Amino acid sequence: MSKYKIPYGRQNINQVDIDAVIETLTADFLTQGPKVQEFESLFAEYVGAKYAVAVSNATAGLHLSVLALDLQKNDRVITTPITFAATANCIRYAGAEVWFADIDPDSYLIDFEKVKALVESKPKGFFKGIIPVDFAGLPVNLEKFKALAKEHGLWIIEDACHAPGAYFTDSKGVKNTCGNGKYTNLSVFSFHPVKHIACGEGGMVTTNSKELYQRLKSLRSHGITKDSMAENHGGWYYEMQELGFNYRLTDIQSALGITQLAKNKEGVILRNEIAKRYKKAFKGIVKYQSLESNNYNAHHLFVIEVDDRKGLYEHLRTNGVFAQIHYIPVHNLPYYKEIGYDKANLKNAENYYNRCISLPMFPTLREDEQNFVIEKVLNFVNE
Ligand SMILES: Cc1ncc(COP(=O)(O)O)c(C=O)c1O
Numbered sequence: 001m002s003k004y005k006i007p008y009g010r011q012n013i014n015q016v017d018i019d020a021v022i023e024t025l026t027a028d029f030l031t032q033g034p035k036v037q038e039f040e041s042l043f044a045e046y047v048g049a050k051y052a053v054a055v056s057n058a059t060a061g062l063h064l065s066v067l068a069l070d071l072q073k074n075d076r077v078i079t080t081p082i083t084f085a086a087t088a089n090c091i092r093y094a095g096a097e098v099w100f101a102d103i104d105p106d107s108y109l110i111d112f113e114k115v116k117a118l119v120e121s122k123p124k125g126f127f128k129g130i131i132p133v134d135f136a137g138l139p140v141n142l143e144k145f146k147a148l149a150k151e152h153g154l155w156i157i158e159d160a161c162h163a164p165g166a167y168f169t170d171s172k173g174v175k176n177t178c179g180n181g182k183y184t185n186l187s188v189f190s191f192h193p194v195k196h197i198a199c200g201e202g203g204m205v206t207t208n209s210k211e212l213y214q215r216l217k218s219l220r221s222h223g224i225t226k227d228s229m230a231e232n233h234g235g236w237y238y239e240m241q242e243l244g245f246n247y248r249l250t251d252i253q254s255a256l257g258i259t260q261l262a263k264n265k266e267g268v269i270l271r272n273e274i275a276k277r278y279k280k281a282f283k284g285i286v287k288y289q290s291l292e293s294n295n296y297n298a299h300h301l302f303v304i305e306v307d308d309r310k311g312l313y314e315h316l317r318t319n320g321v322f323a324q325i326h327y328i329p330v331h332n333l334p335y336y337k338e339i340g341y342d343k344a345n346l347k348n349a350e351n352y353y354n355r356c357i358s359l360p361m362f363p364t365l366r367e368d369e370q371n372f373v374i375e376k377v378l379n380f381v382n383e
Contacts, residue, residue: 002320006369008301009194009324010362012267017259024255035254040204042261047164047179049187049206051213054254055220058161058190058203060247062090062131065157065186065205068215071096071128078118079131079159080110081329081349087133087159088330099127100331100341102348106290108135108303108356111348112144119152129155129185134163134178136289136326136358137271137298142183143170156183161190162300164197164261165268169294178298181208186216191253195300196267197260199253219244263363270363271299274370278302278359281374286381301326305355306381312357315380321373324358 024035036054044052055061071077073095079087081100088098101114110132119127130149132140142158149156160166163178170176170183179187184207189195191202207213218225223244229237249257275297282288287305291297303326306312316323329349331341360373 002318004320004369004372006321006360006365006373007362008322008358008360010364011193011198012260012263012362012364013198017256020255020259021252024252027251029251031248031250031252033251035251035258036249039249039254039257039261042258043189043204044206046261046264047177047187047206049179049181050208051206051210053205053207053213053216053220054249054257055203055205056247056249057192057201058159058188059086059089060220060245061188061190061203061205062086062157062159063093064216064219064245064247065188066090066094066096066129067219068212069129069155069157069185075128076126077129077131078110078115078127080133080135081331081344081346082108082135082327082352083133083159083330084161084327085330085333087131088336091131096128098330098336098341100344100346100349102346103352105348105352107138107292108289108352109133109138109140112141112148115145116148119148119154124152127152127154129157131157131159133159133161134166134298136301136303137162137166138289138291139163139166139168139176139178139295139297141168141170141292141295142176143168146183155185158184158187160187161195161203163298164189164195165264165296166298167296168292175296179204179206181206185209186212191257191260196264196298197257199249199257199260202249202253202257218242220247222246267363268296268298271361272297274361274365275299275302277370278304278374281378286377299361301358302361303356303358304377305352306357307355308380309355309357312377312380316357316373316376319372319376321360321376323360325353325356326358327353329353 191199223242
């Protein structure tokens with residue numbers, strides 16, 4: 001039996017988080033109180049966006065995003081096959097078609113050239129939008145996507161679930177924090193415990209558009225609005241103006257989100273230090289995700305590629321290291337296969353899936369644990 005038991009990801013909760021949650025439990029509001037708004041404005045400030053809307057999870061955030069952008073039945077949206085199913089599912093929620101573009105074999109991000117070729121192969125108006133994913137924490141170069149989107153009348157939703165605190169540098173040398181809204185219509189973050197900021201469940205949508213912000217807020221809460229109606233009707237009065245949902249985040253979760261957000265900058269620095277040690281140990285021996293210079297990876301994951309992925313997965317488990325696979329390509333999941341996506345030509349994604357494995361990556365991963373993981377990986381590949 002190994003003396004280690006190391007998961008691939010773990011939340012970082014300490015007394016500050018616990019105190020914040022307890023304080024909220026004895027306050028006036030458990031939900032829809034001041035903590036939600038405080039979390040939203042702190043998050044908007046953190047990423048440099050004008051507006052942020054807290055939601056019950058990122059899946060809900062993605063759903064609201066496509067609705068706010070008026071995605072309709074039979075519309076078409078492009079995304080990557082190497083992501084969690086929720087990225088593609090939001091397109092299906094609207095009854096629209098998912099079109100996958102293959103990934104780049106080195107960055108594992110959706111390949112811009114493939115997206116461009118796909119968009120240009122169809123008449124204008126054929127596609128409605130693109131959902132690129134900052135996979136593993138590596139930011140997509142959204143400047144290129146925005147130029148393409150502008151030319152073809154597409155919207156962009158950035159799935160930034162893996163990337164709070166990451167940035168890419170644009171052609172003017174400006175560092176664009178993921179979610180700042182400069183090159184996207186909307187960006188979506190997740191606060192599931194394996195992610196950077198843990199709320200139990202939770203998510204955030206950021207934007208610079210006031211119109212989209214108001215639409216998201218309405219859809220998040222049943223399509224109900226109360227604003228400025230009391231004067232004519234009475235304080236109790238509200239109207240349901242469209243069919244919305246209850247996708248709200250609670251005050252309890254927001255209190256936790258606030259203390260978690262305060263730790264994120266330091267957490268991303270620690271994740272990058274771990275990545276640096278992994279890279280030093282694996283350079284020239286094991287392939288890992290590559291990064292354009294001047295970009296900053298939030299390192300939700302540290303993905304490597306090996307020939308015998310199943311063998312390494314089992315070897316690590318036997319030694320108490322619980323690595324994970326991100327992801328089974330979405331087009332190969334039974335639901336998507338049944339629609340006919342199994343015939344899709346997405347060779348890079350499939351080749352990647354056969355070789356990828358995510359090593360432990362979280363801010364509290366100790367140095368001895370890092371050394372142990374490195375030793376076990378190198379033992380296996382050098383065997
Ligand atoms: C890339 C990506 N998008 C969306 C989601 C959905 O997030 P949530 O679990 O908060 O709904 C996840 C969660 O794993 C994810 O990794």
